[in-house]
Structure formats: C-alpha cells, structure tokens
Amino acid sequence: MAILALDHVVPFDMAAPMTVFDWTRLPDGRRPYRVRLCAESPEVRSDGGFGLRVEWGLQALADADTIIVPGCSEEAGPPSAAVLAALRRAAEAGTRIASVCVGAFVLAEAGLLDGLGATTHWVAADALARRFPRVDVRPDVLYVDNGQILTSAGAAAAMDMCLHMIRRDLGSAVAAHSARMSVMPLEREGGQAQFIVHEFPPVPRGSTLEPLLEWIEDHLADDITLAALAARTGMSERTFGRRFREQTGTTPLQWLLRARVRRAQYLLENSDHPVERIARQAGFGSPTAFRERFRRVVGTTPQAYRAAFHGKTDTVPAARS
Known part of the structure; x- marks a missing residue:
C-alpha cells in the first residue's frame, strides 16, 4: 500500500490511513498491510509547518496494490504531470486508488473520477462539482466506493473508508478489531450531511426581503x-x-x-x-x-x-x- 504525500500535504489526512492500516492485524497477529509513504521528491512540506523526509518515490505507486491520496492545502497548487501520469498508469493496471478529503481533486484532475460518484469535504464539494462537471459529486456521504476508485470526505471520514476497505479485504472480524484500536465504531450512523452548516445565500443589504x-x-x-x-x-x-x-x-x-x-x-x-x-x-x-x-x-x-x-x-x- 502506498500513501502519496504531495507538497503541502495535510498531516491528519496522511496520518489517519497510515495509522488505521498499520494497526490492522490478522487473527494470528500478522500485519496484512505494508504501508509505504511515497512522494515525487524526497523532501515534502506539510500543511502543519514541518517537513517530511520521504524514502519512496513515485515508482512505489507502480508496485502498490492500493494507493491513497491525502488532501493538500490550497498552497499546493495543481499536481504535476508526473504525479497525474503515475496515477493514470496505476489505474490502468487495476490498482485500487482512494482519496482523503480534497485529495479527490487530484483524482479528478487525473480523470479518474469521470462518470463516477465521488465525495470530498462538504466545504469543497461545490468547487469540485464546478471544476469537474463530469464527476457526480455527493456531498452528504462519508465515502463513496466505486470498486476500484474510492473517495472520502474529511480526514475522520477517511477512517470510515479505511475500515470499509479492511472489511472488504479481510472480513468483518478483522475490521472490527481495527475499529476498536482506532476507538471508533465500525459504522457511523448518518453521512456527512450531519456536519454541514446549513447557511442561507446572503441577502443583499437593503433588500426588500x-x-x-x-x-x-x-x-x-x-x-x-x-x-x-x-x-x-x-x-x-x-x-x-x-x-x-x-x-x-x-x-x-x-x-x-x-x-x-x-x-x-x-x-x-x-x-x-x-x-x-x-x-x-x-x-x-x-x-x-x-x-x-x-x-x-x-x-x-x-x-x-x-x-x-x-x-x-x-x-x-x-x-x-
């Protein structure tokens, strides 16, 4: 499994899946996942004000059976052509690819979400729909599983998505143990809609209404x-x-x-x-x-x-x- 750290990566978006999969154990105690952090260059700036020294490069994406793309801050800018090409090659090879929060923008930029349902943090859902009209944006769910391509809402929702992936891979018993290690339920009631602030469009000052x-x-x-x-x-x-x-x-x-x-x-x-x-x-x-x-x-x-x-x-x- 490869977690792709782009420049200005959001630390929690990166750490949540790393932790959930790293804590997963089979009934005999073995680790079913080997998690590698990879990046385009060895030095990566985080959104938390610290730098990361990353051992694995983009080649790790070609060797992984699952790739997770965490979100980045607005300072990151668009992903590079090399990153997009590596993700497309992985998708063509049948690799499972998932995004955390605004990492969905990277998958959309690569064309991996065209014609698919997808979600992201509710604050960014409208922007995702405007920029990528071929994506069926679903702002009220915690995650969307299209089989090979998955997307999740905020970083906490990434944990829901990861537990879903573990259950899909290894069964409910292993997933339930991972949920207990993360001190969270295996399934949460309700979707992302419960976290949305239902504000109204601003009415111009002086409006008759x-x-x-x-x-x-x-x-x-x-x-x-x-x-x-x-x-x-x-x-x-x-x-x-x-x-x-x-x-x-x-x-x-x-x-x-x-x-x-x-x-x-x-x-x-x-x-x-x-x-x-x-x-x-x-x-x-x-x-x-x-x-x-x-x-x-x-x-x-x-x-x-x-x-x-x-x-x-x-x-x-x-x-x-």
Whole structure:
C-alpha cells in the first residue's frame, strides 16, 4: 500500500490511513498491510509547518496494490504531470486508488473520477462539482466506493473508508478489531450531511426581503403560510414567490424549512429539551413530521444528532479493550 504525500500535504489526512492500516492485524497477529509513504521528491512540506523526509518515490505507486491520496492545502497548487501520469498508469493496471478529503481533486484532475460518484469535504464539494462537471459529486456521504476508485470526505471520514476497505479485504472480524484500536465504531450512523452548516445565500443589504426574513427567524414556532408572508410584503402570492426566489435563490417554503431545521439543530446542541418540545419550538406540525424532515436534510435522526453534537462537558470514561 502506498500513501502519496504531495507538497503541502495535510498531516491528519496522511496520518489517519497510515495509522488505521498499520494497526490492522490478522487473527494470528500478522500485519496484512505494508504501508509505504511515497512522494515525487524526497523532501515534502506539510500543511502543519514541518517537513517530511520521504524514502519512496513515485515508482512505489507502480508496485502498490492500493494507493491513497491525502488532501493538500490550497498552497499546493495543481499536481504535476508526473504525479497525474503515475496515477493514470496505476489505474490502468487495476490498482485500487482512494482519496482523503480534497485529495479527490487530484483524482479528478487525473480523470479518474469521470462518470463516477465521488465525495470530498462538504466545504469543497461545490468547487469540485464546478471544476469537474463530469464527476457526480455527493456531498452528504462519508465515502463513496466505486470498486476500484474510492473517495472520502474529511480526514475522520477517511477512517470510515479505511475500515470499509479492511472489511472488504479481510472480513468483518478483522475490521472490527481495527475499529476498536482506532476507538471508533465500525459504522457511523448518518453521512456527512450531519456536519454541514446549513447557511442561507446572503441577502443583499437593503433588500426588500431583509425585514421579512428577520421576522421569520423570530416567529419560526408560528403557523406561517405563504399567503401571510405575501401579505406582510404587500405583494400577491405569485409576485412574492418570484421576488423571493430572485433575492434568495430558493422558494419561501424551502427557506422556511431550512430555517426550522437549523433552529432544531441549535436546540439539540444546546438544550436538554425533549424532541417533542423541540419540534414545537422549531415550528414543525408534529414530532413525526420533524423527524422525517430532519433526517431528510441532516442525514440522521434528531436523537443521533444530539448524541454526536450536544455540548456537554461530562468526562468521557476511558475505552476498554
């Protein structure tokens, strides 16, 4: 297995797969993976402010059965022609290739993601879709497995992808042991959608809708109808809907639903209120409607979201073997 360290590599993106695969053991204690760090040149700058001395060159890619491409910072610039050519040759030879976080941009630059589903960190998903329109970007998942080509979201999601690869290679028992060594579940509920900050497109200052949007934020628990919103602006419903889309890029209903989900996320993170009360406070008609909408937007249940993001300061007990 080769991990390709490009200039300005993100340390965590590089270290996460190195650690997960290095800790993997077969039932008899043997290491099933031999992990090599390789680079185009022996000296590599990291995004963490330190340098790396790398023993293996690009030739290691030709000898590997799996290649992992970590992400790099924006300072890195585009990958070199030599790197892209080495990745293409490896893909043509049938080598499994996976990316971590924005490492997906390198695979896309090499043409390895054309016509395939792929993911990256949610912050960079729109940029990946714009730059590489032939890639089916899926911003709400932790990883995408196309068989030979895999992509993962942020560095933590790379661990999910690596455990998936280990299970695919060696079975669930070995993967479960690797998960325990990494102190993480073998599978996490929900995808990347639960980590996305659902912000709205900025409304220009002085917009005719600015006072209305502020009013909506203050009255999310109320029964708000399209007719009532149009009446507050003095427009017909048809004119109001057209103006709203022009200034916000979405419909009044979609804006309202996103605002309610965002309010519910805040309450789940910062209160101990039961889900039924949060459904009312966020303006959903029933707990069932709330759960369905929340899962559709966030990718997980309100209870699971609270378990992951509630801001409690309780001491976490040490993991046991």
